[in-house]
Structure formats: C-alpha cells, structure tokens
Amino acid sequence: MVDPGWYMALAAALFFIGAVGLLVRRNALIMFMCIELMLNAVNLTLISAGRALNDINGQVAVFFILVVAAAEVVVGLAIIVSIFRLRASASVDELSDMRG
C-alpha cells in the first residue's frame, strides 16, 4: 500500500494550484474549474484519511461533497451564462458595480 501521506501531499498541491488559479485568473469559467479542483483536492484528502484511519466516514463525506459541488456548479454556471448573455464577456473584473 502506498503511504496515504503521499496522497494528502498531492491533494494539498492540487488545492494550492486551485487556490492560486482562483485568485489569478479573470475568466469566470476558469475560476469555477479552479473551485472544482479545490473541492476534489479535499475529496482526495478525505479518502486518504479514511483509508489511513480505516474509517468509512471519509468516503461518506466525499459523497456529500460531490453532490453539493454538482448542485453548486448548476447554479453557478446558470448565473455565469446569464451574465455572459448580458455582457458578452466572462471577465469577473467587470462585475464591480457593487463597489462601496
């Protein structure tokens, strides 16, 4: 068996890549993909931890997260598509109307 620690390290790296990507990219769709990446990194962490502790709850949690992620994507993409229809641009920098 591969040491679960390696999987967690991979997950951490994925999470970090996703976080940086979220901050750096302008395109809303890319930002969404980064969010998905972070979520999946978390999923990987949970499964590894479940394996390491021999607890099924890790995989149960992953189920939950997958479902929630799916729902969130549905709603988020709907919003982005609406915005895109309105502005013909997917850049989030242009969505600053609610400044103080």
Add this chain to the structure above:
Amino acid sequence: MGILRMTELLWLIIALPLAGAVILHFFGRFLKEPLSGWLASAAIAGSFAVALVGAIPFLQGGEHGETLLLWAWMPAIGANLEILWDPLSALMALIVTGVGALIHVFAIGYMHGDERFHRFFTNLNLFAASMLTLVLAGNYAMLFLGWELVGLCSYLLIGFWHTLPAPPPAAKKAFVVNRIGDFGLMVGLMIVFTTFGTLSYSGIFESAGAELTTGMATAVGLLFLVGAAGKSAQIPLYVWLPDAMEGPTPVSALIHAATMVTAGVYLIARSAAIYELSTIAQVTVATIGALTAIWAASIALAQRDIKKVLAYSTVSQLGYMFLAVGATAYVAGIFHLMTHAFFKALLFLGAGSVIHAMSDEQDMHKMGGLLKRMPVTAWTMGIATLAIAGIPPLAGFWSKDEILASAFARSGWFSVLWVIGLVTALITAFYMTRQWVMVFLGEPRWEDGADPHEAPRVMTLPLVVLAVLSVIGGLVNTPFRLTLEHFLEPAFEAVTLQHPPEGAFMFILLAGLSVMAGLAGAGAAFLTYRQPTQNWLDFEHGFEPLWGTWERAYRVDDVYGKLIVAPGRKTAEAAAFSVDLPVIDGAVNGVARIVRGLGDWARPLQTGFVRNYGALFLAGTVVVVVWLVMGS
C-alpha cells in the same frame, strides 16, 4: 345650620367655579354670548352663598373653625387637599366670591361683542377657583398651589387680547416678576419644612414658638415678604402691576385690585405665628409697606391714563395693608383689604364704564365733562373717591384710620411710618380727586366723534352695589363697635394683636389728623382741577422736573432694564450662541462626523472586485486553519 353639616359642603366653594371653568372650556363656544357669562357668574355666586351659610357659625364669635380634609395627597409632609375654615379664610372667601360675582356680572356687559367672550369667563372662573384654593388652604402646599395658579390666570387674563402688541409682554412681565417673589416664598417654605417636618398649618403654628429660633423666624418672615412683595406689588417687585393694566378692565378690578394682589397680605396674616417671633421681620414688612405707599402715591399723582392712576393707587393701598400686618395689627390690615376691595373694584369698574363710553379712550386729558352723560358712573365713582380718600363715615376712613392709629400706638420707628402714612393719605386724596374732577367735571376735551353715554344696567348695577358697600362697609369695625375684630379674633388668638390707642381723645386726635389730611388733599385737587384746562396744565408744568419724574414712575423700569433685563438677555444670548450652539450642538454633530469618518475609512474595503474578495476569503481561511492547528 350647625357648622358640622355645612362643613361637608365647603368644598363646593372651590368646586363651583372650577366646574364652571371646565364646562366653559369645553362647551363654551356652543353657548350664545351672554349665557356663558351668566353661567360663570352663577358659579361664583353659588360659592358666595355656600361661604355665607358656612360663615354663620362665626358670627356669634368664638368659634374656632375646623379643617376639612378633601384628599390625603402626601400626608407624610402635611401636604393634603384640605380646607381650613376659620374666620379669616371665611372672610377672604366671602370677599373673593362676593366682589368677584359683581365683577363677573359687570364683565358680561363690558366684554360684549368680544369674539373670545366665553374664553374670558373660563379664565375668570379658573382664577376664582385658584384664589379660593389659596385662601381656603389648610397647609402651605395647597396655598402655594393656589398661589402659582393665580399667577397663571393673571398671565392668561392680562394677555387676553394677545393679538395686540402690548398685552403679551405685560403678561410675561407679570409672570416673571411674580416668579422672583415665588423664589423667596419657596425658600421660606423649605426652611419651614425642614424645621417642622410638615407644611400643615396646624403642625406649624401651634409649635412655632418652640421650634423656631428668632433668627429662623426672621429668615422665614423676610423670605415670605419677598414672595408677598411679588404677588402684592410692593417695592421692589411692583413694576408688573401698572403694565398689567393692558388686560381688560374687569381683570384689573378683580385680580389686580380686589383679590390676587391681596394674597401677599393674607400670607403674612396667616403666618402671624411666625412673625410673632421676629421683630425685625415685622418692622421690615411695615417699612416696605409704608415706603411703597408713598412712592406709588407720588407716581399716581402725575399719571394721565385713568387705569394707571388706579394701578399705582392699588400698589399704594397695598402698602397700607403691609404697614398694618407688619405692625401686627392684623385685623386692621384685613379690614382695609376688605374695604379696599369694595372701593377699588368700584373705581376700576367705573373706569371701565368710562373707557367703554369713550370708545376705549383711556387718556384723562381727553375726557372731562362726563358727569351729565354718565351720572350713575360719576356718582358711584365719586363715592369710591371719597372712600379711598378716607372721608368719614365711608369705609376707607375706618380701615385706613385703624391702620394709622395702630402704627402710632406701636410708637418707636412706627411713628415715622405713621407720618409717612399720613402724608400718603393726603397725596391719595389729592390724586383720586384729581382723577374724578378731570374725568367728570370741567369742559369736555373729547376727541371728535366721541359720544359718551351711560353704561347698560348690567354694568351699572354692580357699581351701585359696590358703592353701597363702600359707604356702609366700614361700619363693621368702628371703635364704637368692633364687630370684625370679634369675628376674626379666633384666628389671631395665639398672637399679639396691635390695637389703636384707647380713649376718645386719642381717637379724635388721630382721626382728626387723617381726616384733615384727606380733606386738604381732596380740597386742593378740587380747586386746582376745577379750573379751565390750561390752568391746571400750567400747574402741573410748574412742578417740572418733579412732575415728569413722577409721570415716568421714577424711571424704575428703565433702571431694571439696564441693571437686570439687559444683563439677563446678554447671558441668555451667550448661553444660546456661545455655549449651546458650538458646544452642545457641536458635540452632537461631532459624533455624527466621527461616524461618517469611520464609514469613509471602511468604505474602500468594498472594491466590488470578486478577486479581492476571494483573496480575503483565502487569507481568512488560512488564519483560521493556523489557529486551529496551533490548538489555542
């Protein structure tokens, strides 16, 4: 009709005019004009009837009277709604309601056509109720309640014609000057309370000798004097009374002649047990009284306005009453209070009749020759003039002479005050006769278009009644038959009462002197003003600059204006513009500015950029995770 049965109904004396005021306040405008006036008059006449029946037990003399508890408001400090029904309060109630009823009836005629007719009678009834509260009170708290209420009613009634320019400042002046006096009264009451632990008359007067030191009694006596000087227009707080003439003449007659202004005299008479303990206070009261009497009389000499003469005359006659109660001749003082109510009310109502006939002209230089046109007014005012001048056997002679004789009998410093009183009597006779002659005799100096006629019967009838009272009113207390003294004796049992000297010789000597003073003054005025107008105008000019000083009332108002009003106004302006505006408003505005500043500082956080928010989000998460991992 024993006092036991009547006592239960005594509260009606206050309740009837109070009910009248309340009813007229809410429903007065639905009543047609004279009806509200008659309702008000009926209320106060009803009080008179109740008081009369209630006073019957005192006529036999020796009855002490009792206290009727209406409502135990604050029994711990002796401040209840209770009526003290003794000879003194009964007499005061009779004067207030009797003369008051006559004035109410007169006012029905005088205020005819006024668009706030019913409002006038609302206020008049309210005043009557307040004054009765004052005189019937069984403790100082209730007295003070009535004291303040009559001040309020005075303000309302002086400023009745509030759309005109002059009445509102006059009303304010009356209220403010009264307030200064009230301050003295309040401090005096505080001392009384801390000494006796109660404000109830029975708790105080019985143990006054035991509880009060001479010093405390002097302090209380002087402080009460301040209050009384305010309410009863003595030096230095008399300045509001001449201004109060801006009110309708029935108001001047009722409040500023017959009733409210006597409250100070009543206060001192009622507090006799306290004054008993302090000669200094007594002397001060009497001296203030005598000085005020002569001061005001000299001013009255030179006045042109018919009501101003009477206003200063009232101040002067009140001075006589203060002289009396200061000399502990309480019966004499109250006696003069009563006779003064008769003839001064008559004089004011008569003046009202004249003003009414002359279409609101009040300058005596524009009158003259009214005797034939207004005989009833003229003759009744003539009787009142003789009464106030102290011509026997009219009322004023008996009461004024008793005061002067009592002062003489007290001797020492009081002999000086007696001389002042005697000289004042001469001046009084002079200026009153001057007024009568100037108004009713001589050639008419009317303005064009004036057509004076006698007043309607609703106005002349009270004049006649008061004239009769001015004639026979003095007979209740002549040296031959001291009916009034016996009546009032139970109220003044515990104190030393000053009397005139015994014996026929002294009586004839002293009475003779005052009668001569009166005749001299009256005669001189008659001879002077009987002459053609230019002659007496020259006579008056001949006394310049003294005459002018008297006419301007020694410029006391100007002095007060410079010394008190102007600094007061400056202080108020400083407080308003230098303290309130910058400091207090500044503080409040400053708080708002700070809040806005904070908002301006925090606003840049809301950039609207999603990525900024995301970054913050991430940073926060890192912090939380680190914190959790650290385990703290």
